[in-house]
Amino acid sequence: AEVRRAGAGARLVRHSMDELRSAGAALRAAPRVPGTAWAVDYRTNRVTVEADSSVSAADWDRLGRVASGIGSFVRMERAPGRFTTRLNGAQPILSAGGRCSAGFNVTDGRDDFLLTAGHCGPKGSAWFASGAGDRRLGDTVAASFPGSDFSLVRYAAGRAGQGADVVAIGGGTGVRIMGAGDPVVGQRVFRSGSTSGLHDGKVTGLDATVNYPEGTVSGLIRTTVCAEPGDSGGPLFSEGIVLGVTSGGSGDCTTGGTTFFQPVPKALTALGVRLIVSAPARDTSGGGDGGGSGAASAGGVSGGGSGASGASGGAGVGSAAGGDAAGAAGAASPG
Template sequence: MSRLAAVGGLLLGGAMVAQAAMASETPRAAARPFAAAPGAGGTGGALVARLGTARTAGDWIGADGRPVVAVTDRAAAREVRRAGAEAKVVSHSMNELTSATATLRSAPRVAGTAWAVDYRTNRVVVSADSTVSADDWSRMSQVAAHIGDFVRMEHARGTFTTRLNGAQPILSTGGRCSAGFNVTNGQSDFILTAGHCGPAGSTWFAGTQGDQQLGRTVSSTFPGNDFSLVQYANGDAGDGAAVVAIGGGNGVRITGAADAAVGQRVFRSGSTSGLHDGTVTALNATVNYPEGTVTGLVQTDVCAEPGDSGGPLFSDGIALGVTSGGSGDCKTGGTTFFQPVTRAMAALNVKLIVSAQTAGSAPQNASPAPSAPAAQGAAAPNAASPGSAAPIAGASGQTLLARLTDTRNVGPGLLVIAGSLIALVATRYIRAEQDRRAYQRYYSATWG
């Protein structure tokens, strides 16, 4: 019985240690509803802002996670390296690259084309989908050639189209679209989704049969930008407002909003193709949809399909954009463009609804800086309401091993374990001594 008691003490002490270590994990700080938080390339962005667009040509996240800044002179390169970032000396400044895109915008519009600045190659890349005729391709090529050899023409898979639908389906007489993120103006709650989903006044329904009236579009901007607000019929987004569906009954939580960074690993969820990931390849992209031109978009290599439009783009719990359109599919790959949420929320004067789980004892306006490439793990499903949004929560805080070795957290449990070990050793010694004496008595009686 004494041995059982000692073993029980060891188990109890171990449980106390594990519980203390886990309880000591610092809760994540709550993000501000609309954070002007730095993106994953915050250091690079700050350097670009300080050096100016005449001496730089963008920044991105390198394969090793370090910020990289394109610069046009060696003095700027030295300053970048002193700040702890990697410098890449290039031939063309951001001023030249921006001038090139302005020339493309002033040329006759060709539906089915798109362009963006590729920071990593120091080029402006013009893409043309399968609907662009040979004559239009020739005309665009001539415009590109007149600008300079840093403008590259290429063919894109499929066609550039707006991608109707998304993570949680919402339905109207105009078709099916996706709920993006839940936002609020402090008096009423809304769904932030794509502007091409429908004009102001559109009525939306939820449910598999479209039998639950959801709300009405109160503001819509498309083309030019691509965002809209759907006001909930009862003014309340309800439970799960900060959770986005990712399929399989799982959901993820949103903790804040920020601008995307080139090279950042991102996730997109949509009702047609589910959850997919990729990287940001360009910012401030322009797309000439058949319906009109949209500028200032985030360009990625995340795939999407018709039915994914309006759905959320996120990384490490940070909302980045809503799906606008693209080309290709999730079998062969493609290009997808997103409306940045920060620009949309600023224009609409709304704030993101974030997960209360992140509140803890931290102030509500504390904003964690989003990280770059990070492993994402599914959060509690919660019954995500249409428009809920939250990227997959990544691991944070100390490792379990670090917490187990922190004596501030495990003192009581360690005392129980130490006492139990002493008791176990003592009982083993007493039992061994008893056995030895019994052995002596037995053989002395037999052979004595």
């Protein structure tokens, strides 16, 4: 009754949340097979297990036996391509490890930092805004990968700069960041990256685990949004709410594919930092000025804000979303 009064509908499902989570635990306890992934889909009351093209027939059969032993609600699927982290060694923003995209700007109250993917580079990595190495962005002061996939880059100047509350999405436009949250299966989401720009898709699973060649990462968001090398660390968001940073996946933005994201709320808690967000817009019906930094209405997109002038990268490096240091394809970070 309380569910209906709240405007939601109740549906009796065959398998409880505990059963679905236990299935994930059983899969994690099985011998590790690189190139496999699984996620919980609460809408269909299933756990989906995927194996990419690198998984042998013998490993596929072995994984199938594990899935059968768990229950009929575990579904097996083959995924095209290979599951990889989205790191590469091209420009525009890089370190010795390669190129990534910036995620979001955060602060601990003293210094400002860039939140990006952990696989982009270990603690101590130095990041630059040009291949010549003459525009230093900062250094990685904390990183977690594998296991999780997030890292923290302290800005060399100590501050992110003007427009730090905006994510650039290309074409001189940006999205004002209002807060962080957790997605739901079926939700439409957007991702921005320094290689492929802005793309959208849907959330297809939560609490996902991926066995990358470098190691296993758990607790991820599974989506249909595409991504390509260099998009790692870029922002996942919806209506101005921060959801995740790009971890890895399969496919590309020509053929499509599956992409996984590190949830931002978990990373913020682990790192002891908070998002740099826009002030709520004030009512302008009486002619007053709107709040925030002038880049976009809450959750919306607009042009022109000083912090939203970067190309197609993620959160701005050197300034909020893609301003200052992000002139070469949207802010970016590590590799």
